Amino acid sequence: MIPASFDYRRAGSVAEAASLLAEYGADAKLLAGGHSLLPLMKLRLAVPSLVIDVGRLPGLSYVRDDNR
Amino acid sequence: MTVNGVPYEDEVEPRLLLVQYIRNTLGLTGTNVGCDTTSCGACTVLLDGESVKSCTVLAVQAEEAHVTTIEGMSLPDGSLHPVQKAFRENHGLQCGFCTPGMVMAAASLLKENPRPTAREIREGLEGNLCRCTGYHNIVQAVLAAAGQQAPA
Numbered sequence: 001m002i003p004a005s006f007d008y009r010r011a012g013s014v015a016e017a018a019s020l021l022a023e024y025g026a027d028a029k030l031l032a033g034g035h036s037l038l039p040l041m042k043l044r045l046a047v048p049s050l051v052i053d054v055g056r057l058p059g060l061s062y063v064r065d066d067n068r
Numbered sequence: 069m070t071v072n073g074v075p076y077e078d079e080v081e082p083r084l085l086l087v088q089y090i091r092n093t094l095g096l097t098g099t100n101v102g103c104d105t106t107s108c109g110a111c112t113v114l115l116d117g118e119s120v121k122s123c124t125v126l127a128v129q130a131e132e133a134h135v136t137t138i139e140g141m142s143l144p145d146g147s148l149h150p151v152q153k154a155f156r157e158n159h160g161l162q163c164g165f166c167t168p169g170m171v172m173a174a175a176s177l178l179k180e181n182p183r184p185t186a187r188e189i190r191e192g193l194e195g196n197l198c199r200c201t202g203y204h205n206i207v208q209a210v211l212a213a214a215g216q217q218a219p220a
Contacts, residue, residue: 001104008082008128031129038085038124039106051082053129 003041010053017054024050031055069130071096072140080127087111087122089130090137098138098168102197109196112169112176113137119176121195138168141175151175151213160209162200170196174210183214 011017021028029048031037032055040046054060069076071094078093090096090113099122102110106124113122114136141149151174154160161167170193177184177192184192189210190203198206211217 002085002088003083006082008126010128010131031126033120034126034129035106035121035124038126042105051126055129 001042003038004044004047006041006048007050008053009050011057014054014057014059017052017057020050020052028052032060069127069133069135071135072137082126082128084127085123086113086115086120086125086127086130086135089127090122090135096137096139100165100168102165102169107197108166108169109173109193110166110169112172112196114172114176117176117179119173136172138171141171149175151178151210154209154213155206158205158209158212160202160206162198162202166196166198166200170198170206174206174213178210178214183216184210186211 009020011020017030021030027048028050029037029046029052031051031053037046041048071090076094080089087099087101090099091101099113100110101123102108104123106121109121111122112119115125115130116133141152143149148156151171155167155171160170173193173196177189181188181192186207189207193206
């Protein structure tokens with residue numbers, strides 16, 4: 001199965017990802033690893049026109065528990 | 069991207085899946101497509117050292133990354149990787165369709181946990197299905213690859 005066509009952008013920063021999201025709204029989806037999003041796209045349950053890859057953003061590579 | 073140590077450069081559509089790139093563009097058909105729905109793990113490869121299901125990764129996500137497929141597992145002298153050797157010696161395969169993915173997932177598991185218990189192996193390989201139901205010998209093979217005596 002092959003997803004429908006889409007544009008792919010690799011965000012260079014969290015700010016760039018956020019600005020692309022703001023610009024494209026519901027037409028854009030964030031891609032981290034893809035093991036949730038890509039199966040949905042293959043089944044056409046998600047048909048984003050833009051996929052924003054945030055998988056390599058260093059600021060998003062961890063979760064920190066600060067005890068709050 | 070670099071696949072099995074060989075650099076490749078191609079212009080691809082964003083929707084091209086990594087497994088299609090590996091099989092159709094590069095002709096490396098050792099990586100199988102099983103379910104194509106992220107369930108079975110037959111298409112497992114290593115992406116920068118971590119196991120991923122290549123039917124669920126875009127080729128563009130692997131830009132500038134290092135990919136290892138089953139073809140890249142054997143040692144430079146052509147001999148089998150210890151995990152491959154253990155699968156053969158312990159009859160860790162029946163029809164063989166899941167085997168490339170199993171070997172890649174097992175190699176990744178052993179890198180994270182060099183001496184796993186049988187239970188940890190079963191948990192570590194839960195994303196890889198064997199339709200022959202040959203799990204027992206697969207677990208024995210991974211134990212053996214970790215240098216551990218398989219329990220009877």
